[in-house]
Amino acid sequence: MKIVGKSIRRVDGLAKVTGQARYPQDFYLEGMLYAKALRSRYSHALIKKINVSRARELEGVRAVLTAQDVPGRNLFGHMIADQPVLCQDKVRFRGDAVAVVAAESEEIAQEALSFIQVDYDPLPVVSDPRQALKPDAPRVHEKGNILTHYKIRKGDVEKAFQEAHLVIESNYRTPCVEHAYLQPESGIAYVEDTGDLVIIVATQCVYIDRHQIARSLGLPEEKVKVVLAETGGAFGGREDISVQILIGLLALKTGRPVKMTYSREESILSTAKRHPAYMRYKSGVDREGRLLAWEAEIIADTGAYASSGAAVVQNMAMYASGPYKVDNVKIDAYAVYTNNTFAGAMRAFGCPQVTFASEMQMNKLAAALGMDEYEFRRRNAMVGKSEFATGYLADVDNCQIVCLDEVVRLSNWKEKRYRQNKEAGKDRFYGIGIAAGFKNVGYGSGYVDSSSAEVELMPGKVRLKISAVDQGQGVETILCQIAAEELAISMENVEYTNPDTSVTPNAGSSSASRQTFNSGNAVRLACLDLKKNLQQLLDSRKWKRPPGYPGHTSYNWSNILQEFLSMEGETEGMASVIGRATYVPPPTTPLDPETGEGIPAYSFGFGAQVAEVVVDKRTGQVDLKKVYAAHDVGRAINPLQVEGQIEGGVVMGQGYALMEEIILKEGETLTPDLATFDIPTSLDVCDIESAILEVPDRHGPYGARGVGEMTTISTAPAIAAAVHDAVGVWIDELPVTAEKVVRALKEKEFQGKDVREETLPEKTLQEKDFQDQALREDKGIAHAPRRTTSHENWVIFKGDLNV
């Protein structure tokens, strides 16, 4: 291979380093208006009356619209449409839009908002999903607060727990976090002379957006054109509609271009989050350390609207038992509505939550068994033809094992783990921890997952048309590499056409780590089609061989291609030759509602990470020193970009593990900016050593799997395990803040034990903290100490323990 497998520079890199790349913010159209939305004042309330007349009278205001002005369905949603474009009679969270203004300047639009009068009738707020499950809880939606309840039933867990040598039960909690892509939501809309509505926006899929926009604006889809602007990060957060419908509505009403850009606060307040989850896990092993039974109850806060919540929670159920062989599994996963900011897709789609819990379980089990954590995982890892918890039988090769082996080799685990002296200065202790993790590539679960591509050979270049969105991950470069490889031409000859629903075919969304896999295959197939068409052209004798070519045999499709490429610009009378293809991946199915049986996915990505920390016992401060990450990507089409995905994913995992939390109180966001919602900075990050492994996938292009999401899954549990190794406490609640570490150490001390000697999780009952309401007793600020209910584990020992 000449181009696939090479660390080619990004094709969009030049525009980005010179400041010429055009994000939606950078579009300035003649005569454009600026839009601002009025957000709800309450987390839950009925709207009695909205009076916009004073706002309309303000000089420079061109439109003030409310629910009545929405011509189509006043609902949207990525998978289930239950979110109003503009709320009519009820608001369900603080980010709900009640009215929207277009004015000559941003300042006037902002000012106009204060002239809109809304009379609310506040309703009781439900902000804890465990409370929302109760029958008498306030109802967020008519149909009740349970969005979905997924079940997985395999074997007989009760019996297996009775037979188990050792059972560990714990509660875990993971926080609400924000994607925090650097580019806030923005878009610009205008109406063309033909009457078509054009929306230029940063998104993850132009086609899914178009569908929702057209539905709400009451337009046929062909009358709406969604054009991709440069997208400044997405991580799942741009799967949902943000500004699109509002600006479309205003452009149609005013006849002028309308631009809307969210402030960072509005972005944090009103767009999707990662589902916070409350998880009760119970796992049993036999004497040899083989997993016998696995039970989990997961309550995920999906906030005010469905978004992709149902699918995220389905994923949580599917991957709740990790990449391990277990014969007896019982999972219950609930997605529950509350009056919090809605939760949707975020990098790794439900897996970071359940993987944190399941890998913590694995580490606790290993500790209780006195087994090496790596050996314990290796013993239980799925290898070859394996049966998933959903009953699905698939060949997963030895992917998980090679990742574990590699990360252990890379990190020198065997020596560091058993280092005798762990002191690293006064009150400071060194610790090391390991975690594994896997995730589906592609939507799976029965969702349509195809991708279509078109390659057009024209004078001077090959134009690649496909709606795959590059949100920064580099899919544009990957697809150009694949096209160049297949057609045996150089990268410079391939031109990537900007995704635009009127020009490029549907490639599905840039999510689920699927673009390299699905669109990569689509581009390969389209190239094959192009070659076939060129050959036909030759065979049909429509193509005249240039004089001087003697033999018939040596002249083939690639000669025609080269001739096209050597032509300059628009050569007269030259039509182009086109290759088209749609790739449809192997079928999957949704979970059976009662048993959870089903085919979760057609491809998986695996990884394992080791984290090294130094913990200050006095302050509780956790310093992440180094992360080793081994990921099986099937085939690295661009190793430099794979490394970028690993490093970015690890740092996002680090933020999840140690720093990030969107704090909500009665539905109100108390961390609405990047000063209170901390993401890792250059001073927080540690060194990362990555290993790219290549166990080819059966269906992926050149064997490639996905990688974007898998890299962020196992970081948090690896760090939590390292903290335990350092100071002997399990922190079961993310993020692992200094306060939690200190509290856990204090409690341990209180029990009169020396934490350094402690190797087994302590024996305490847990039931109460699952029902415990008190989430945030403090009045609000990000770093105020919070009451935590972590590190309460319940260990049931049977027989003797040979530690």
Added chain:
Amino acid sequence: MPRVTQRSIKFKMYFQRKGSKEALFREISFRLNGEPVRVRVRSDQRLIDLLRDTLGLRGTKEGCGRGDCGSCTVILNGLAVTSCLVLAATVEGAEILTVESLFRNGRLDPLQEAFLEKGAVQCGYCTPGLLMSAKALLLENPHPSLEEIKIAVSGNLCRCTGYKKIFEAIQLAAER
């Protein structure tokens, strides 16, 4: 001259943006990317808006508007500052460099070249700000240590790359 980082020059100036009719105007001159500029600014206009809206230099990005993210970093009299927290009217007589200054006559700055080579760019939204922080560092300290690099870009958030490749790129540019 002490080295100044983003975080240490948070001009905590929270000003009210009012309707344009009430604003006062003032004419100022300064040097922008080496060229003299004379322009009328509103008294409440931020430097980032002057650059982007009035002067059409859109390489400078806004990610938060309150000094937290560093996407809007430009070099003001040799120092990297967050242009969302600088009032335009205060740059009278100043020397300002934006990301557009790095690409001259079709030639990339060594930093830009290194960012591309090392894979330090993903979504690219943080990139102009990071380049300017790095440029300010190298102008003052051509051979920074890794620690110095980390401090210099500590006010520039990047959500995509995990920073490692950014450090490597800056080191590489410094070597050249």
